[in-house]
Amino acid sequence: MTDFFKGIPTIKYEGPHSTNEYAFHHYNPDEVLNGKRMEDHLRFAVAYWHSFAWPGGDPFGGQTLQRPWFGETMALARMKADVAFEMFEILGAPFYCFHDADMRPEGASFAESKRNLEEMVDYLGEKQSTHKTRLLWGTANMFSHRRWMSGAATNPDPDVYAYAAATVKANMDATHKLGGQNYVLWGGREGYETLLNTDLRAEREHAGRFLQQVVEYKHKIGFKGSILIEPKPQEPSKHQYDYDVATVYGFLVQFGLEKEVQTNIEQGHAILAGHSFEHEIALATALGIFGSIDMNRNDYQSGWDTDQFPNNHVEKAVAFYEILRAGGYTTGGTNFDAKIRRQSLDPADLILSHVGGMDTCARALKSAAALMADGGMEKARANRYSGWDTGNAKALLTGSLEDAAASVTAKGLNPEPRSGRQERLENLWNRFV
Ligand code: XLS
Ligand code: NI
Ligand code: NI
Numbered sequence: 001m002t003d004f005f006k007g008i009p010t011i012k013y014e015g016p017h018s019t020n021e022y023a024f025h026h027y028n029p030d031e032v033l034n035g036k037r038m039e040d041h042l043r044f045a046v047a048y049w050h051s052f053a054w055p056g057g058d059p060f061g062g063q064t065l066q067r068p069w070f071g072e073t074m075a076l077a078r079m080k081a082d083v084a085f086e087m088f089e090i091l092g093a094p095f096y097c098f099h100d101a102d103m104r105p106e107g108a109s110f111a112e113s114k115r116n117l118e119e120m121v122d123y124l125g126e127k128q129s130t131h132k133t134r135l136l137w138g139t140a141n142m143f144s145h146r147r148w149m150s151g152a153a154t155n156p157d158p159d160v161y162a163y164a165a166a167t168v169k170a171n172m173d174a175t176h177k178l179g180g181q182n183y184v185l186w187g188g189r190e191g192y193e194t195l196l197n198t199d200l201r202a203e204r205e206h207a208g209r210f211l212q213q214v215v216e217y218k219h220k221i222g223f224k225g226s227i228l229i230e231p232k233p234q235e236p237s238k239h240q241y242d243y244d245v246a247t248v249y250g251f252l253v254q255f256g257l258e259k260e261v262q263t264n265i266e267q268g269h270a271i272l273a274g275h276s277f278e279h280e281i282a283l284a285t286a287l288g289i290f291g292s293i294d295m296n297r298n299d300y301q302s303g304w305d306t307d308q309f310p311n312n313h314v315e316k317a318v319a320f321y322e323i324l325r326a327g328g329y330t331t332g333g334t335n336f337d338a339k340i341r342r343q344s345l346d347p348a349d350l351i352l353s354h355v356g357g358m359d360t361c362a363r364a365l366k367s368a369a370a371l372m373a374d375g376g377m378e379k380a381r382a383n384r385y386s387g388w389d390t391g392n393a394k395a396l397l398t399g400s401l402e403d404a405a406a407s408v409t410a411k412g413l414n415p416e417p418r419s420g421r422q423e424r425l426e427n428l429w430n431r432f433v
Contacts, residue, residue: 027362033369043333045095045136048102050339072105088133095136138175143188153210154203186230191237208255228264233273244273262291285326292332316364
């Protein structure tokens with residue numbers, strides 16, 4: 001036991017009227033909604049990087065958070081893991097996620113970094129055996145160290161491509177060994193700053209071949225989890241190749257991977273791309289590439305990826321409604337890719353930020369589930385498209401353009417517009433949030 005969270009109780013559900021700060025007001029893991037326990041619907045994960053590895057810097061100032069486990073030694077990495085699992089237990093978090101760089105010290109050589117990773121995987125494996133928390137996904141940090149400055153798989157230097165391959169292989173092995181349910185690739189520096197020095201076609205082709213190699217390796221080692229790409233339009237690169245869900249889908253099709261790879265969709269990234277979160281989820285579902293989500297929120301004025309904890313359940317309810325419509329997660333979950341603000345120094349801030357985020361999501365899920373159970377929204381949607389249920393309408397899709405044109409004259413078609421009923425549906429929605 002460490003004493004980092006000393007005095008902080010295990011968080012339990014006390015209901016919406018409790019005034020206890022150290023309680024869930026909406027997240028009730030065992031409550032059944034639409035035939036499934038809330039915990040199994042939401043599949044919450046804590047992100048190692050934001051909670052245990054981030055020092056609190058911003059572009060104008062350095063470290064504000066001083067944690068007893070900060071430093072690049074194995075002993076400190078183990079202390080960090082001890083604290084992490086204490087937090088998972090306090091929260092009752094069913095899952096966590098990590099990058100290699102979050103949980104092992106960087107070595108002087110690749111071999112040493114890999115050894116550190118393997119030792120920490122064994123340590124985390126022991127922790128998992130005495131706790132309920134499991135690995136939702138693992139990933140490689142191929143954006144912080146200066147070697148990744150010009151990209152990983154898209155780097156102009158083939159040695160960096162090889163180093164990236166070795167890094168991803170080691171992280172896939174780590175994820176596999178820990179029973180991870182997904183492996184994520186977020187291409188933070190898979191993009192470019194200026195066309196003046198960039199061979200865009202070559203970079204995309206290298207990234208495509210790299211992803212094929214990842215999929216080949218997944219099958220080789222018998223990893224049963226999902227491979228997920230996390231789209232983001234920019235930050236840190238000016239132009240990122242995996243801009244949004246639609247762009248990722250085009251990329252997957254180009255490299256024959258659309259049946260092999262799904263997406264990890266982040267709220268803040270969707271906003272940066274000029275979309276809504278629910279749009280990205282709905283599109284991924286429609287394309288058959290929905291996997292998991294990174295839950296957070298941006299500051300809507302600053303235009304940055306501020307990775308704040310979600311606190312607006314109305315906004316999130318629309319997203320959870322789309323997840324329910326998609327049939328819920330399979331291997332995916334709700335990962336808090338969210339960090340406390342740099343002034344939030346106390347251990348309690350780390351816990352209560354997650355409590356608030358979990359409650360916000362639970363409240364959103366409850367609204368979404370109630371709306372789903374009501375059925376009114378789906379009835380209205382089905383009704384709007386019901387014209388397509390007839391044989392004549394279906395023939396339009398099997399026939400030619402000329403057939404469709406001929407039907408207009410033959411039937412004297414003169415379509416009368418019908419109301420889209422948006423406000424009425426918004427009113428219906430508001431009865432449930
Ligand atoms: C950064 C990304 C990152 C990924 C994992 O913006 O969200 O945190 O989720 O590499
Ligand atoms: Ni992000
Ligand atoms: Ni993310």
